[in-house]
Amino acid sequence: MDSSVKKRLHAIREKVENRVRLSVEDGLFLYDPGVPLVEIGELANQVRERLNGNLAFYNINTHLNPTNVCVYRCNFCAFRANLQDARGYVMDDAQILARGQEAVDCGATEMHIVGGLHHQKNFDWYVNIIRILHEAYPRLHLKAWTAVEIDWFARMTKRPVREILQEMIDAGLGSMPGGGAEIFHPEVRDQICEHKADTFRWIEIHRTAHELGLRTNATMLYGHIENAFHRIDHLVRLRELQDETGGFQTFIPLAFHPQNTGLSHLKKPSVMMDLRTMAISRLMLDNFPHIKAYWIMLGIGTAQVALSYGADDLDGTVRHELIYHDAGATTPEALTVEQICRLIREAGREPVERDTLYRRVTRDDDEWAVRDGNLLPA
Ligand code: V47
Secondary structure, eight states: OOHHHHHHHHHHHHHHHTTOOOOHHHHHHHTSTTSOHHHHHHHHHHHHHHHHTTEEEEEOEEEEOSBOBOSOOOTTOSSOBOTTOTTOOBOOHHHHHHHHHHHHHTTOSEEEEOOOOOTTOOHHHHHHHHHHHHHHOTTSEEEEOOHHHHHHHHHHHTOOHHHHHHHHHHHTEEEBOOTTOSOOSHHHHHHHOTTSOOHHHHHHHHHHHHHTTOOEEEEEEESSSOOHHHHHHHHHHHHHHHHHHOOEEEEEEEEOOOTTSTTTTSOOOOHHHHHHHHHHHHHHOTTOSEEBOOHHHHOHHHHHHHTTTTOOEEEEOOOSOOTTTTTTOOSOSOOOHHHHHHHHHHTTOEEEEBOTTSOEEEEETTEEEEEOSOOSOO
């Protein structure tokens, strides 16, 4: 290793050991290919173990995408369809409730609901999805609608975001997923999704959600036209909001899958890039309790290794995932609890089933309960 790299890395190591926040320059330096990945991984692992010990979390969850028809045309998305497309679909109440029943029958504690912004569906249609599911399956946590969807509902109804969120909460919304963040910097955002909620709006919606008591997640879509500066800028913007509200639970770096998208000429990011981004995210986001290695998107092997590169969560067993599989993901459609626990143990970690709010789930035959309190070992 070059001696100047060694010196700089030593200074960063001291910061990490003394819990001093890394700067933008530190983050950019860690993206320099001259800095060995294994060194960054070791530092991220220190932070991961400080925050979450040897535990690796998962939940039993299922996805619901009520429609893929979308007014927006983000060029990284393979899931969306036009109103007249043969592959466009809209689920009715019976189909939605059947998914809820299936989730409960499978022991799921969470349903992750996101979808297209359908040209002809009004706000009530989206609220109704939450209401009927919550009324029928009150114990199923509904983690639903990205900030982009909330922004669309507010624009469509000309009502304030706070009111929109409150109406969703009253209907049964439990928390919000982290999608729609993509890359915040306008140099990139304006090229990949210029029409939808901008960065200011995404941040404002998560701030409002936190003020209303909702916990939310955050994501970053990397490995397309962005560079290291845009990624670090993205992480720092999230870190600033978390300083202000403390409402984020998990950060999920999302590797771009190019197949069937408007950016299909690009190559998928490498495993080296996936692990570097995971580790740098853990190091920069010192105020985020959890970093998720979403196995659907990373692939099972990389997700296992990521548990030693900063990640402490694999997401869930998952069912009915469409967004990544439409874009060429080759991972299975779902994992069983036995499979996910084995993957975690093979990685040298202790599996813990959590609910969406990171409370430990205990099971006795078909019944499940949550235990409050700190998930970390004493
Ligand atoms: O916002 C879309 C991304 C996101 C592609 O909060 C793509 O727990 C790669 O946000 N290649 C939706 N990425 C998924 C998401 C998510 C996933 C898992 C857990 C959580 C959580 C949130 O997927 C979108 C976009 O950034 N995406 N198309 C693609 N071709």
